[in-house]
Amino acid sequence: MSASKPNENSSATSDKEFSDISESEAIDGGNPVETAQPDLVVAKDENRWVWGLRLLVAFVLLAATVAVCLIVYFNGRNDEQEAFEKDFAGLADKLVISFESVVKQRFGAIDMFFADVTANANQTWPLVTPPAYTRRISELHNMAGLSLSLFLMRVEEDRRTEWEEYSVANQGHLREGLAYMMNKDPTDIVAAPIFPKIMDNEAVPGEFVPDSRPGPYYPIWMSHPPRNQSGINANMHRDPEHQGIMDFVVANKRPGIGASADYIDPATPKEGRYFLFKGTPNWNYQDDPFAVAQFPIYDKLGEDRSVAAVFFTIIYWRTYFDGLLPKGSDGIYVILENTCGQQFTYIIDGLEAKFASHGDLHSPEYEYLRRDTSIDLIFDRDQTTSGEDPTCRYSIRVYPSEAFRDSYETNEPWLFATILAAVFLFTAAVFILYDCMVERRQKAVMKSAQQSGKIVHSLFPEAVRDRLYEEQEATNKAPTWEADANKSGADCKQAIASEYPETTIFFADLVGFTKWSATRTPVEVFQLLEALYGEFDAIAKKRRVFKVETIGDCYVAVTGLPNPQEKHAEIMVKFSVDCLEKMRNVVVSLVDSLGEDTTNLAMRVGLHSGPVTGGVLRGEKSRYQLFGDTVNTASRMESNGMSGKIHVSQSTADELAKLGRSSWLVARDEKLPVKGKGDMQTYFVHPSSLAMTASVSPLSSN
Secondary structure (H helix, E strand, C coil), X not given: CCCXXXXXXXXXXXXXXXHCCCHHHHHHCCCXXXXXXXHHHHHHHHHHHHXXXXXXXXXXXXXXXXXXXXXXXXXXXXXXXXXXHHHHHHHHHHHHHHHHHHHHXXXXXXXXXXXXXXXXXXXXXXXXXXXXXXXXXXXXXXXXXXXXXXXXXXXXXXXXXXXXXHHHHCCHHHHHHHHHHHCCXXXXXXXXXXXXXXXXXXXXXCCCCECCCCCCECEEEEEECCCCHHHCCEEHHHCHHHHHHHHXXXXXXXXXXXXXXXXXXXXXXCCCHHHHHHCCCCCCCCCCCEEEEEEEEECCCCCCCCEEEEEEEEEEHHHHXXXXXXXXXXXXXXXXXECCCCEEEEEEECCEEEEEEECCCXXXXXXXXXXXXXXXXXXXXXXXXXXXXXXXXEEEEEEECHHHHHCXXXXXXXXXXXXXXXXXXXXXXXXXXXXXXXXXXXHHHHHHHHHHHHHHHHHCCHHHHHHHHHHHHHHHHCCHHHHHHHHHCHHHCCCEEEEEEEEEEEEEEEXXXXXXXXXXXXXXXXXXXXXXXXXXXHHHHHHCCEEEEEECCEEEEEECCCCCCCCHHHHHHXXXXXXXXHHHHHHHHCHHHHXXXXXXXXXXXXXXXXXEEEEECCCCCCCEEEECHHHHHHHHHHHCCCCCCEEECHHHHHHHXXXXXXXXXXXXXXXXXXXXXXXXXXXXXXXXXXXXXXXXXXXXXX
16 A cells, blocks of 8 residues: 655654664564574584593593503512412422421431331340440431430330449440541540439539439430430439420320520520520531420330430421422421411522521411421321320411512513503694694684674575585585586576565665765775674674675665564664664774764665565676665665665555554655656655664664
8 A cells, every 4th residue: 555645744753663773673573684694603513522522531541541551550469469370379388398298307307216126126125225336326317407406215104223224234336436437446535424313403403413202214225326425224204394395295195396486585595405405516507596306216116115215306497398399499488287286487489598586477368378297297196095195296388578479570560551551641732633633724714614604694695505505515515527417507596586575675876975975095995884884783683684785885784574564664764874883983983094074974864665676697706686676666766865864665655554653754746757667656764753763773782
């Protein structure tokens, strides 16, 4: 319909009707425009994903590095642990087997020696003196590793006198023994006579006193090494330390070993017979534990035998551990313990054994590696005995020492783990360097894409831009020959064009620009245009107006495309009002730099509503263009308008009338002759409304 001609009183219409130009109204009047470039938004989203993936890859690399290094390290440590356990088990088994062999050999030699003495006894016990005893017992000492030995004859009380007479008559064996040890003729040895009675050497220390207590008696008859005759006939059964074991050996017909002692134990006195033992030649005592062992000597061979004498000897434990392991097998603990509550620790360093300390020094950590054996088990002896058992049953336990374990700990696990970590870190560094280079390149590409996108975004509507992107992407993906064919056959492509039935075209031109620019430099001319059109672009974005192009000092815009806008005419009028106001502000602000005559510049605006065709002509420097009579008519409205006014065609006035905005318009007094259309009734936007709009416009401030 045609807009009716407003009368002069229409200016009395409430100024609020036109001046209420709010952002919400502009939004309601049309579709939102793109505030960001979709492709760039997607690119930024992808960039965030890329950063997330980078962090994930870095975390995975770090976790893999740590995991692999730990695996390598602990595998190396496990290999060392396995080698340690395997080698110790082999050495410990060898040590136990060797110890059992030594014990069997030494104790077996003692049993065989006295079995031979029993078999070759040419007299009735106790009146027996084994021939060549010193020579033979010396060989036994070497075989059994004995340190001191005593041959104690068992004498019943009813045969005491007979024994005392026999000992005095046969004491010459002592001279023979001393002569053998000193490699002399017996006739050259002068020995003091023995005490003629069985004596109690515990009654009065240092004095020879006949034993007045009842038998049986166990007087010393022979010793090795041979000693002064003062010890002969001393009754060892009177010694409370050995009496109980001696009775046990006779009653059970089996060897017995007492508690161990040494001279570094404060509880062990240095006086008495042990002090004498220390001075025994060739003993090589090192102040470490020893024990007294007693072996039964029988009157005959066979099951119905009786104990006729007791072999009393010193067991020096360290000699039982010497030479058990090969050279280089250092750091093995042997714990010697007995049922009397004693424990001693020896350390085996290859062929040599050393006494370490009283007590058990092994670490409980290595209890699972324990190897053990006992002397009773070695001889498969029954543990049951008759009567009280005062003996000490000995056994050994074998463990590794910390020094032995440390010998298997090397730096190889750390070295391999460090090398592997270095390889991973180098790989990660190369990856990071490569990633930084790619990132740098991507930033450059992104910056270029953003710049290009901004330009494309400003030149084309969203639908057209997307269409162009799709065609370019398809061209990039196509093979080279196909892409060349597409270029040569570009006319076969579907045209990018659309018809928009309801639009309003905006044409604006600077009045006086030609004269003004003639006296200005190109820089100054562009300074004005950039400042002015930049403000117009901001208003267009705010008002949801699509900028088409600028041609010199002419600014072209449109509403109603690319998306339909119901209030396209109203939005364009508001846009025009804002542009006129911004024009005044800009020229005033540039007076100092461009001259006072810049304020003489003004702008005339022409609006026309109608259908229009919009599209892109492909080729070099292609751009979005509008075609149709609506464009031409809008140009006529601008060229036939007045400075500082908004000239509106009848079709635009009709659109405003539909929206109830007729009060905004004032009819032009004369009709406008338009080529090809005849005379046209046109309108100007109400001046008073312009003033009011300027005072309240949200875009009036810079």
